[in-house]
Amino acid sequence: xxxxxxxxxxxxxxxxxxxxxxxxxxxxxxxxxxxxxxxxxxxxxxxxxxxxxxxxxxxxxxxxxxxxxxxxxxxxxxxxxxxxxxxxxxxxxxxxxxxxxxxxxxxxxxxxxxxxxxxxxxxxxxxxxxxxxxxxxxxxxxxxxxxxxxxxxxxxxxxxxxxxxxxxxxxxxxxxxxxxxxxxxxxxxxxxxxxxxxxxxxxxxxxxxxxxxxxxxxxxxxxxxxxxxxxxxxxxxxxxxxxxxxxxxxxxxxxxxxxxxxxxxxxxxxxxxxxxxxxxxxxxxxxxxxxxxxxxxxxxxxxxxxxxxxxxxxxxxxxxxxxxxxxxxxxxxxxxxxxxxxxxxxxxxxxxxxxxxxxxxxxxxxxxxxxxx
Amino acid sequence: xxxxxxxxxxxxxxxxxxxxxxxxxxxxxxxxxxxxxxxxxxxxxxxxxxxxxxxxxxxxxxxxxxxxxxxxxxxxxxxxxxxxxxxxxxxxxxxxxxxxxxxxxxxxxxxxxxxxxxxxxxxxxxxxxxxxxxxxxxxxxxxxxxxxxxxxxxxxxxxxxxxxxxxxxxxxxxxxxxxxxxxxxxxxxxxxxxxxxxxxxxxxxxxxxxxxxxxxxxxxxxxxxxxxxxxxxxxxxxxxxxxxxxxxxxxxxxxxxxxxxxxxxxxxxxxxxxxxxxxxxxxxxxxxxxxxxxxxxxxxxxxxxxxxxxxxxxxxxxxxxxxxxxxxxxxxxxxxxxxxxxxxxxxxxxxxxxxxxxxxxxxxxxxxxxxxx
Numbered sequence: 001x002x003x004x005x006x007x008x009x010x011x012x013x014x015x016x017x018x019x020x021x022x023x024x025x026x027x028x029x030x031x032x033x034x035x036x037x038x039x040x041x042x043x044x045x046x047x048x049x050x051x052x053x054x055x056x057x058x059x060x061x062x063x064x065x066x067x068x069x070x071x072x073x074x075x076x077x078x079x080x081x082x083x084x085x086x087x088x089x090x091x092x093x094x095x096x097x098x099x100x101x102x103x104x105x106x107x108x109x110x111x112x113x114x115x116x117x118x119x120x121x122x123x124x125x126x127x128x129x130x131x132x133x134x135x136x137x138x139x140x141x142x143x144x145x146x147x148x149x150x151x152x153x154x155x156x157x158x159x160x161x162x163x164x165x166x167x168x169x170x171x172x173x174x175x176x177x178x179x180x181x182x183x184x185x186x187x188x189x190x191x192x193x194x195x196x197x198x199x200x201x202x203x204x205x206x207x208x209x210x211x212x213x214x215x216x217x218x219x220x221x222x223x224x225x226x227x228x229x230x231x232x233x234x235x236x237x238x239x240x241x242x243x244x245x246x247x248x249x250x251x252x253x254x255x256x257x258x259x260x261x262x263x264x265x266x267x268x269x270x271x272x273x274x275x276x277x278x279x280x281x282x283x284x285x286x287x288x289x290x291x292x293x294x295x296x297x298x299x300x301x302x303x304x305x306x307x308x309x310x311x312x313x314x315x316x317x318x319x320x321x322x323x324x325x326x327x328x329x330x331x332x333x334x335x336x337x338x339x340x341x342x343x344x345x346x347x348x349x350x351x352x353x354x355x356x357x358x359x360x361x362x363x364x365x366x367x368x369x370x371x372x373x
Numbered sequence: 374x375x376x377x378x379x380x381x382x383x384x385x386x387x388x389x390x391x392x393x394x395x396x397x398x399x400x401x402x403x404x405x406x407x408x409x410x411x412x413x414x415x416x417x418x419x420x421x422x423x424x425x426x427x428x429x430x431x432x433x434x435x436x437x438x439x440x441x442x443x444x445x446x447x448x449x450x451x452x453x454x455x456x457x458x459x460x461x462x463x464x465x466x467x468x469x470x471x472x473x474x475x476x477x478x479x480x481x482x483x484x485x486x487x488x489x490x491x492x493x494x495x496x497x498x499x500x501x502x503x504x505x506x507x508x509x510x511x512x513x514x515x516x517x518x519x520x521x522x523x524x525x526x527x528x529x530x531x532x533x534x535x536x537x538x539x540x541x542x543x544x545x546x547x548x549x550x551x552x553x554x555x556x557x558x559x560x561x562x563x564x565x566x567x568x569x570x571x572x573x574x575x576x577x578x579x580x581x582x583x584x585x586x587x588x589x590x591x592x593x594x595x596x597x598x599x600x601x602x603x604x605x606x607x608x609x610x611x612x613x614x615x616x617x618x619x620x621x622x623x624x625x626x627x628x629x630x631x632x633x634x635x636x637x638x639x640x641x642x643x644x645x646x647x648x649x650x651x652x653x654x655x656x657x658x659x660x661x662x663x664x665x666x667x668x669x670x671x672x673x674x675x676x677x678x679x680x681x682x683x684x685x686x687x688x689x690x691x692x693x694x695x696x697x698x699x700x701x702x703x704x705x706x707x708x709x710x711x712x713x714x715x716x717x718x719x720x721x722x723x724x725x726x727x728x729x730x731x732x733x734x735x736x737x738x739x740x741x742x743x744x745x746x
Contacts, residue, residue, distance in 0.1 A: 094676075094679075094680075260675060263673050263675030263676065264673050264675070267675060282675050282678045282679050284675075284679060285673060285679060288673055288675075288676065296672055296673050296676075297671060297672055298670060298671070299669055299670055300637050300640075300669050300670065301674055302633060302636030302637070302640060302657075302658035302661075303636065303658050303661065303669075304687075305655045305685065305686075305687030306467075306657060306658060306688070306689065307467075307687070307689070308687065309686075309687050309689055309692060310687050311685070311686045311687075312678065312684070312685045312686070313678075313682075313685070314675070314677075314679040314680070314681065314682050314683050314684075315682050316679065316680070316682055319682060
């Protein structure tokens with residue numbers, strides 16, 4: 001926390017405008033590097049990234065614009081949050097976003113002022129408010145159907161985990177694998193994007209379920225991490241030649257379950273080595289989010305689908321909104337027992353959010369990519 | 374039936390070697406144009422097509438070879454059948470076949486001699502014995518898991534229907550649509566290969582279930598048939614430009630169920646217009662069976678799979694072997710009630726089986742493609 005920011009916060013406290021509690025200032029997980037400052041009129045000014053041009057191909061810095069925004073005074077029922085961690089995820093490239101809107105994204109934020117007794121100052125919340133430093137919120141759910149959730153203090157884990165292993169990616173990995181693939185003890189599970197936020201958890205959960213787990217990654221360094229640290233049984237660096245042969249070697253009994261984060265040619269290659277009645281959970285298609293139409297072609301899936309009688313299902317995690325905590329609690333339990341490990345790649349500074357985003361799209365991150373404000 | 378053949382059969386009867394019954398000779402559905410003849414040793418000589426070269430690209434006449442074969446005398450438990458109708462189907466192109474083997478195929482055949490009391494002379498059977506005029510069989514199931522089934526005489530329908538609406542294609546259409554897509558009243562169903570043996574039935578069954586049904590076909594003439602005669606709500610000639618626009622026009626509320634006979638680019642285009650939680654039954658991929666590897670590429674399916682949360686399942690009809698008659702009986706009932714119609718494209722003469730096969734692959738047929746011996 002910089003001296004300047006402390007001085008600003010202290011001045012807020014003195015002015016009585018924000019009731020920032022001591023325990024918030026002392027939080028061990030939150031690096032308080034606020035961009036907020038008081039305008040001459042005494043209101044708060046935050047920052048936000050808006051979409052300036054629709055992403056086309058790989059996102060360019062000029063596609064987004066960093067703006068300041070002055071926030072109005074709180075109304076009854078509202079509360080003011082300041083982002084502590086912002087999550088950068090593949091869906092932010094894939095989802096339709098309107099030009100002029102704040103770029104999509106979720107965060108852990110701290111309540112720094114409140115006129116809503118259910119959301120007291122000092123609590124931390126998880127939300128989907130986009131790439132913004134400050135947010136005036138109320139009880140209503142966001143456009144994706146997520147309500148603002150207060151992080152329970154009983155969970156003694158880093159706050160950032162609520163954007164990863166205990167948040168959307170964790171629920172995605174848990175339900176996406178267990179509900180759709182229904183892996184059985186002794187089966188072979190392949191996961192692509194295996195060093196990413198979701199993939200690294202999928203593989204570990206499949207190991208918990210007693211499967212042989214092969215991760216597909218973009219570097220040997222990542223492969224070493226998922227095998228040596230996370231317990232995957234093997235890895236394939238998809239940048240090497242002869243993907244199919246490498247897969248046959250790693251999965252000599254064929255593939256029963258495939259958790260697909262990438263789509264495209266590799267997915268078809270994997271499907272060709274699946275066993276009868278194999279199950280495929282399609283979580284994303286990061287291989288093609290930045291592609292032109294022609295690049296986004298691959299050998300067709302229908303042939304292995306028919307002859308291996310495969311079942312493939314795509315999903316968005318919000319289908320399990322009403323069972324969300326089941327997965328969070330299960331992941332939290334496994335985390336506590338040391339059966340699940342989390343790794344984060346942290347980029348510091350709100351102004352570097354776009355950089356963190358494109359790094360994630362390039363696969364620079366190990367585990368969850370997070371921006372720390 | 375040629376005079377020569379009648380004379381041969383009569384000579385068989387006289388010789389007492391074959392107990393061909395009068396009612397078989399009088400059968401209204403069976404054109405008896407047998408290629409069998411007695412060798413000098415008194416045994417039967419049949420004909421068969423064997424695979425001479427693996428199909429590569431579009432099948433060439435030189436890939437198969439017409440051979441004669443002398444059949445040995447019957448052993449206890451065996452019976453001798455003569456093909457009456459042979460079925461040509463897309464799977465015969467798609468399945469792996471060994472060079473030197475008889476080309477895959479099913480038929481309706483008449484029992485013309487028997488040393489098995491469960492299979493008496495004069496009965497007709499359905500089997501998967503390949504492109505052959507004569508077969509010595511016993512009780513054991515074929516390599517695809519189908520047993521030799523005697524056609525019950527109580528079903529007062531043309532024998533050839535047991536290769537179509539009351540046979541494998543009928544069961545495929547019935548279970549493939551109803552079990553996998555589970556179409557609901559008022560939903561929109563799209564079927565490709567809609568003028569084919571399976572597709573034409575799928576659309577009619579979807580109509581019975583109260584759906585809006587759009588068929589994708591390769592000519593306006595086929596489109597006219599499926600809409601005017603079979604009751605489809607609309608059709609798209611995929612050879613016209615702007616498939617996606619035509620689909621939007623035909624399916625203004627989006628597509629809920631897609632029965633996929635073709636695979637490839639059209640399938641992805643349809644998936645892009647599917648509604649949330651849409652279901653796809655993948656029956657075949659005739660669009661690419663004759664393609665080289667590079668031709669068999671299409672825009673990837675994973676993107677619509679994820680964002681529309683689609684469920685896709687490939688199947689082979691023999692997964693329902695133990696429920697086979699459920700579908701046959703249901704189709705037979707609908708046929709009787711006039712709710713299902715069958716059309717056949719008949720090619721005469723065993724020697725023309727290869728021609729019938731490639732015509733079917735080119736989409737020359739309306740409804741079921743059959744070879745009549």
